[in-house]
Amino acid sequence: MTASIKEVAQRAGVSLGTVSNVLNRPDAVAPQTRQRVLDAIRELGYVRNDSARQLRAGRSRTVAIVVLDVSNPFFTDVVRGAEAVVEAAGGMLVVCSSGEDPARERHHLDLLEEQRVRGLLITPVGDDHHRRLERLVARGIPVVLVDRGSGQSNRCSVAVDDRLGGRLAAEHLAAAGHRRIGFVGGPLAIPQVADRHAGASEALAAHGDGVELRMFETRSLTVAAGREAAERVCALPAKQRPTALFCANDLLALGALQGLTVGGLRVPQDIALVGYDDIEFAGAAAVPLTSVRQPREQLGRTAAQMLLEEAENDGDHGHRHVVFQPQLVVRQSTSGVGRPQTT
Amino acid sequence: MTASIKEVAQRAGVSLGTVSNVLNRPDAVAPQTRQRVLDAIRELGYVRNDSARQLRAGRSRTVAIVVLDVSNPFFTDVVRGAEAVVEAAGGMLVVCSSGEDPARERHHLDLLEEQRVRGLLITPVGDDHHRRLERLVARGIPVVLVDRGSGQSNRCSVAVDDRLGGRLAAEHLAAAGHRRIGFVGGPLAIPQVADRHAGASEALAAHGDGVELRMFETRSLTVAAGREAAERVCALPAKQRPTALFCANDLLALGALQGLTVGGLRVPQDIALVGYDDIEFAGAAAVPLTSVRQPREQLGRTAAQMLLEEAENDGDHGHRHVVFQPQLVVRQSTSGVGRPQTT
DNA sequence: CCATTGGCTTGTATCGTTTCAGCAACCGGG
DNA sequence: CCCGGTTGCTGAAACGATACAAGCCAATGG
Structure with missing residues (x-):
């Protein structure tokens, strides 16, 4: 045959x-x-026959990337960046989605380990993955953490400063006079979420005089979860209700925007809204979203480059930790007045 | 080691x-x-060691899906549907993106063929892929066409009736009294684009009395391409300018919405807008988009099921061609009046 | 004219599994 | 006491490619 x-x-x-x-x-x-x-x-x-080739060679030419959610445009942009680099190097990038579920993440890692992938880019779900990744590294499979700094020195990481991002968002809101601010995001086990929250918290604490940051925890980082959180916000009596929401990512923010509108609250007049990631759709939303921009494709490109580099120099390799700076992009959802902008 | x-x-x-x-x-x-x-x-x-296993077994447990664009939420939803089915069956889904580029598509197919994947889901870029896919089938790698009907009887396909979708969109616009309608989409080599255009064309012809469908061809199906097409539209003298645009997908429509706004045209007062796919962001846009909805996840699930079925019964297998019906979802971008809706 | 070189080619071992025929030990029934 | 049937294990032969030592032959140099 x-x-x-x-x-x-x-x-x-x-x-x-x-x-x-x-x-x-x-x-x-x-x-x-x-x-x-x-x-x-x-x-x-x-x-x-690639199986035979790999068996003989003892290594494959495919690199894997495990992201939290393929449907999140933030990650698809990261993937595109990584893909470009890996393909230019003659490799193949396989994309796995953990769907924010540790069990699925483990399962994918199992399969990828069996396949002896050349290297792994990963945005881990929780915090209990260290031993697991350790083992991959020990096996000679280089691992680069994506969108997540690492205290560990035996692997590279590429991240964006999430605390800073949280601070930027919170300072922007506090400067606009907001005193009751809501944080929409979760699960808190996801480090990015925790860090963005911590950053916001920090900034508001520094601001002093009873600025309050209230948590609206969500089960995932999706549009649906954002809508659902907005319902909870709307259900509060006006006096307790936050006058601004900081969402842990843009999907939540877009969902919140819908939920708030349905609940009869106007953005930004009744309640301001800040997202995170600045995905392409943020600027095109019903009310263009203020958001914290991350260099998405560059994140992927850099991660892939570091990975390939490590995969070349088998063994010794100075592990690097690259941290990018996020940037606040102000649009109508926090600007009170003004006309729609479309950048 | x-x-x-x-x-x-x-x-x-x-x-x-x-x-x-x-x-x-x-x-x-x-x-x-x-x-x-x-x-x-x-x-x-x-x-x-999976390579050794595969070598011995002569077949792998991974299924591949090749889509036009991973960044397009339509495809990520299709992928999610397929992923669910493949993983439930103990397999692994690898996602490749052709980026609407035939060369990249070929390259991916080459690699996938070397890997002896268990089966292939593909939304082919152009029309010259028949021999290629034929060869895969001859090799015993089942192929299911996704989002694309097939005259071929030696492979399965799962599609949505794009001509019908085009007709629905065009009839909706014609019924609202539009006489100069623009079609935004391209490249025309992509069958979905051609079919949607053909459907619209057909419907308008049936409508008689000089309803005009003018083509604004784009280089790709992206937000940026939509913006750029809108600039062309804005540049026309008001008398020749279409009073409605039908975009071949929602990304184009979202881009067009931005471009039109920048160009000083209001949607829907000055110009109506219809998209296609009804991605999650369509309803959340600055002006919620009227769009032609496709059963995205179901497309992926069905395709994957058919593929696995064919992969089981090696050899004989009745090839099926499933065609879903699209559905017009009317929102504010064509409704002239009314308040924002958020469904 | 022999030795040496260098260009091409061959044959075989090897990678890590799975499969399958075959062997050893044991059991209960005749 | 032997025989047929289990049960549990072994050993070797694939799968398809790559690497490498070794061989062959013609050409080159002394």
Whole structure:
């Protein structure tokens, strides 16, 4: 059914090794022999068997990236960045989504380990993954943490300063005079969420005089969760209700925007809204969203580069921790007045 | 470095085959032997080598899906549907993005063929892929066309009726009294685009009396391309300018919305806008978008089911062609009056 | 004219699994 | 006491590719 190198050899009247040479070191084969082999390959429709290659070589050319949610445009942009780098290097990037579920994450890691992937980019779900990743590294599979700083010095990481991002958002709101601010996000086990919250908290504490940060925890970082959180906000009596919401990502913010509108609250007149990530859709929302921008594609590119670099110099390799700075993009959802902007 | 089955066998004091049995047919091994083997596995941190497994088995457990654009929420939803089915069956789904580029598509297919994937879900870029896919099928790799009907009877397909979708959109606009309608989409080599256009064209022709459908071709189906098309529209003198735009997908429509706003045209008062796909962000846009809804996740689920089914019954298998019906969802971008809706 | 070189090619071992025929020990029935 | 049937395990043969030592032959140099 599927021709192997042996049949190609037979047909071309050469030995196994020669065919292999044609494939891998064409210059080491005499031109006319090479041509005969190439003809045979074409005639039989021969295609290399990667399993065999990998088995022999002991390593694969595929790199995996495990993200929290493929449907989140933030991650698809990260993936695109990583993809570009990996493909340029002749590899293949496989994308797995943990869906914020530690069990699925583990399952994916199991499979990827069995496949002996060349390296792993991961945005881990919780905090209990250290031993697991440790083991991969010990096995010679380099790991780069994405969108997550690492205290660990035995692996690289690429992150954006989430505390700073949280501070930027909170300071912006506090400066606009908000005193009751709500934080929408969760699960708190996700470090990015915790850090953004911590940053906001920090900034408000520094601000002094009873600025309050109230937590509206969500079960996931999705539009639906944002809508649901907004319902809780709307249900509060006006006196207790926050006058501004800081959402842990833009999906939540977009959901919250919908939920608030349904609940009869106007953004930003009745309640201001800040998102996080500045995904492409944030600026195009019903009320264009103020958001904390992250260098999404660059995150992916840098992570992939570091990974490939580590994969080359098998073994010794100075682990680096790159931290990018987020940037506040102010739009209508916090600006009180003004006309729609579309950047 | 990485333990193999042989070392496990040695440590447990049994033969190779026994370890393999513990892994694959645990009941065929005496409980205490089994335990010894399991202990050895744990102590050595043994992990199966999938390459070797695949090589021996001649087939892999991974299924691939090749989509036009991972950043398009339509496709991420399709992917999620497919993923759910494949994972439930114990497999793994690898996602590749062709970026609407035939060369990249070919490259991915090459790699996937080398990997001897179990099956392939694909939304092909152009129309010249038949021979290519044919070859995969001949090799025993089942192929299911996604979001694309197939005249071919030797493979399955799952699609949504794009001509009908185009008709729905165009009829809606014509019924609202629009006489100069613009179609924004491209490249036309993408069958979905061509079909949606054809459907619209058809509906308007049936409508008679000089209703005009003018083409604004784009280079891709992205937000940026939509913005750029809107600039072209804005540049036209008011008399020639369409009073409505039908965009081949929601990304284009969202981009167009931004471009039109920047160009000083109001949606829907000055120009109406219809998108396609009804992605989650369509309803949350600055002006909630009227759009043609497709059953996105179901598309993926059905495709994956058909693929797995075909992969089971190696060989004979009745190829099916499932066609879903799209559905027009009317929102503010074509409704002239009314208040924001958020569903 | 022999030795040496260098260009091409061959054959074989190897990677880590799974599979399968075969062997040893044991059991109960005739 | 032997025989057929289990049960539990072993050992070797694949799977398809790559690497590498070794061989062959013609050409080159002394």
